[in-house]
Amino acid sequence: MVAYARVALRAFLLRAPLVGLLAVGFIGLFMSTSLVAQAGRDIALKWDAVDNSQSSSFKATMTIKRGGQSLVRTMDIKRQKDPNSEKQLIVFLEPPDTRGTSYLTWAYRDHQKDDDMWVFLPAESLTRRIAGGARKGPFARGDYALEDIFRREVDEDNWELLGEVNLAGADCHALKATPLDSKATGYSKRLLWIRKDINLPTKVEYYGPKDKLLKTLVLGDFKNIQGIWLPLRQRMAAQGTDSVTTLDLTEVVFNQTFPADLFLSQNLKR
Template sequence: MSKLVMVIWIFALLPCLCWAAELTGRDIALRMDAVDTSKDYKRTAIMVINRKGQKLVRKMESCNKKYGPDERGLIKFIDPPDVRGIMYLTWSYEDVERDDDMWVFLPAESLVRRISGGGKKGSFMRSDFANEDIEKREVDDEHRLLRSEKFSGVDCYVVERVSKKQKDTNYSKRITWVRKDIWLPMKIEYFNKREKHIKTGIYGGFKEIKGIWTITKIMVETPRKGSKTLMQYDNVDYNIGLSDSLFEQSNLKR
């Protein structure tokens, strides 16, 4: 084979080789899931809710611990007084056939309530986040790579995520812009069951803490409601050896 013919063949095959090397949506989801290499973490947060001129500020503490592929998380509200002591406990499972567990403790009633099924579609403390938004992302949902493009000057993969648990979600799909360099989301668009875009989350404040790239700021806006919520994380710390007892239901009433 002449050198000219060989060169022609190489250039003809290049598109196929590039396509074969292209990441899949699931590959990207797995890369995102692998960013947090910690065994556990804790952090504080301020959530600022703006709705039609009304401003609500919530201060909270949260922590999370991994149990193999599964995770448990606890959120405790510390201010203002009317929400102080409210706690959310989540147990998230890798197995998509198993429903994640979620409970909320309401100190005014000294009552622990289980949040399941349709309850996860409800608003998280009157914010633009839904209860389901505070759960761990499901790697085994359907993920499809749509394209590559820049967002705010940063190279991103654009990935469509469709939940395998459609009866328990508000969303028909989510479109996520994932940074190619650190595998974290920059933007998520949420679509309702009628395929209408209903809200957008913008992620920022990227910091490397103990070698782990971390999101410290999220802004979620719901134009139809005229509302937006800012979540700002501080005092993030990893691998601190959290006790298992923190994540037991019995801890909620202590």
């Protein structure tokens, strides 16, 4: 027994430096991974905090160009933040046939809870709640997916800081966002380049299954309006196709006071 203990002790002493080294390595690796993730999340939170307004209103012109044809859709968009949700009302102004069609969404901060959506069709004077859609399809036939126009909470993704790069003259953090619930999104990951000076992304790459690049969003024409920075122009290009969607924002106003019932589905008919 004593002999056995002696052998065991000797073996331990012989291997201890190696075990220790490995342990330090693992801890170091774990800590550096955690730090990278923490740094990534911190940057994402800073980006999320840029728009500190309680409400906003703007006109968006979405121009979709595909195979020599183009389609223009103009929308009036109003947003309001509540402690538990972000409400958004999109009223289509163009094309004329769709004028007045309204799309109301309530995106909840609790990402376990399904968002609510309603559509009002003026031609039929009907409001319908939409249930069950996975939001992975295109928004208004453009290159944006429905999920791209919904608010996405920071903690719906794992964040990783990939490094620092200079993109078109701007110093940026390069981030990787990997969804926690891969079934809830059409993307396997997103790569974002976030400008250090204004904490806003200047480029986003969207990847699908097998990490195949699906589309690239480039943001520009950054303006400071009422103390809040935002891009007034976005360009989403689908990979491997000639399809490009641009989104131009005008008439941007922050912290506007909206009627209390503006974001209620019962009032869409008005």
